[in-house]
Amino acid sequence: MGPLCFWGILYILLVGAYSLPQSIQLRVKPDGHFKILQIADMHYANGASTKCKDVLSKEYGSCSDLNTTAFIERLIAAEKPDLIVFSGDNIFGQDTSDPRGSMNAAFAPAVKAGIPWAAILGNHDQESSISRFQVMEHIASMEHTLSQVYPSTKSIIANAEDVDNMTEVDGFGNYHLSVRGAMGSPLENRSVLNLYLLDSGDYSKHPKVHGYGWIQESQKKWFKELSSQLKDDFYKEPIAHNFTTPPALVYFHIPLVEARHVKCSITGSKQESIGCAQVNSGFLQTMREAGNPHIVFNGHDHVNDFCGDLSENVKMCYGGGVGYHAYGKAGWSRRARVVDVSLHKNRSSETVGGRNNAPMRTMSKASTMQHTEWREVDQIVTWKRLDDQTPTSLPTIDYEVLWSRLPLPSKSHYEGWSWMSVMAMIEEQPPLQSSTHTHTHDTVPDSQVCNELVS
Secondary structure, three states: OOHHHHHHHHHHHHHHHHOOOOOOOEEOOOOOEEEEEEEOOOOEOOHHHOEOOOOOHHHOOOOEHHHHHHHHHHHHHHHOOOEEEEEOOOEOHHHOOOHHHHHHHHOHHHHHHOOOEEEEOOOOOOOOOOOHHHHHHHHHOOOOEOOOOOOEHHHOOOOOOOOOEOOOOOOOOOEEEEEEOOOOOOOOOOEEEEEEEOOOOOEOOOOOOOOEOOOOHHHHHHHHHHHHHHHHHHHOOOOOOOOOOOOEEEEOOOOOHHHHHOEEEEEOOOOOOOOOOOOOOOHHHHHHHHOOOEEEEEOOOOOOOOEEEEEOOEEEEEOOOOOOOOOOOOOOOOEEEEEEEEEEEOOOOEEOOOHHHOOOOOOOOOOEEOOOOEEEEEEEEEEEEEOOOEOOEOOEEEEEEEEEOOOOOOHHHHOOOOHHHHHHHHHOOOOOOOOOEOOOOOOOOHHHHOOOOOO
């Protein structure tokens, strides 16, 4: 075999390993819903021999990494998500004797369930015997994963080869996932929901700047170009222009500087300072300039689990800490965030066209939509599941509408309502009967949330 042939085969094998698995396609279910489970900060180490942190004294003796695994397995069984996103610090590299084995164990519940999953890196994943690149490389090689080491050039250049990857983008684990519309709908071949996953780094590489890492200029450029391309793809022929631009969910580990001044009020708990970088990356402005609604999901700060407004049209939510080997707060349950995306259903036949009967683009086969057809995203809601360590219960708290296609009444309108009643009213369904769901609105004082600086 000649040298050129050898290197050609090696190149195909290497870049092929970093490409998005083509056999897994994310799509809204026939019932019009798509559910995402966020798993934040597992801090997995060595399994049964790794003891828990910050639990009640009665729990120390038997508590280990296996409690984290059991919690995730119960979450999957209870929520039956369509996608699981692991949002960084998946393993705690400093305590890991075998990082690849630790990753296999940490992601095992998703692999075992056969559910598509994706992962990004935090600041602790690489603190072991392998590099940050090697950590992401291993994740991208696992079963049922949609994770990628590098973003694909094809995502922003329509005629690019599948094997082309953007290695010039800073970090490892920058990629996007598209969720297509329901089968049989006018948007079945369009992405109705875009997920961006980014590497927010670990620690500052600048000699005069200390602290955590941040999103770099090359990542912002990639995000901007990709966002523009996805918008063009959504509105390309044949399709009518009266569909709402798809919203975006953005996952990265370390929160933005602006999270220190998140607009009040918030839903959830803020129990520690915001662990952001000392440099403002400008990524919030990048998202704002993209135009469509964005919701950011972070990890990193384990005992913060709130949602709030970063700016107009950009919200943020913490995942809340899942891992028992991660620091926490004794008596404050480990938790995970669930996001449910629902489509708008056209309830009666209508002609597809512009607003106020403006000229319309031609749709394939027909220009009349029937009442049975799903359309674009209607609402994005969220709640959290708590691990109370009982065999039959994972309490649900803090139901919240993160985004709606149509304006909703203010939060004060719902004071005193249970989250089940709010959901039933929004979805125009009878109230659900359940004793395991509760609603809490733990609003931290404005002076603490909106003006607090990192200590």
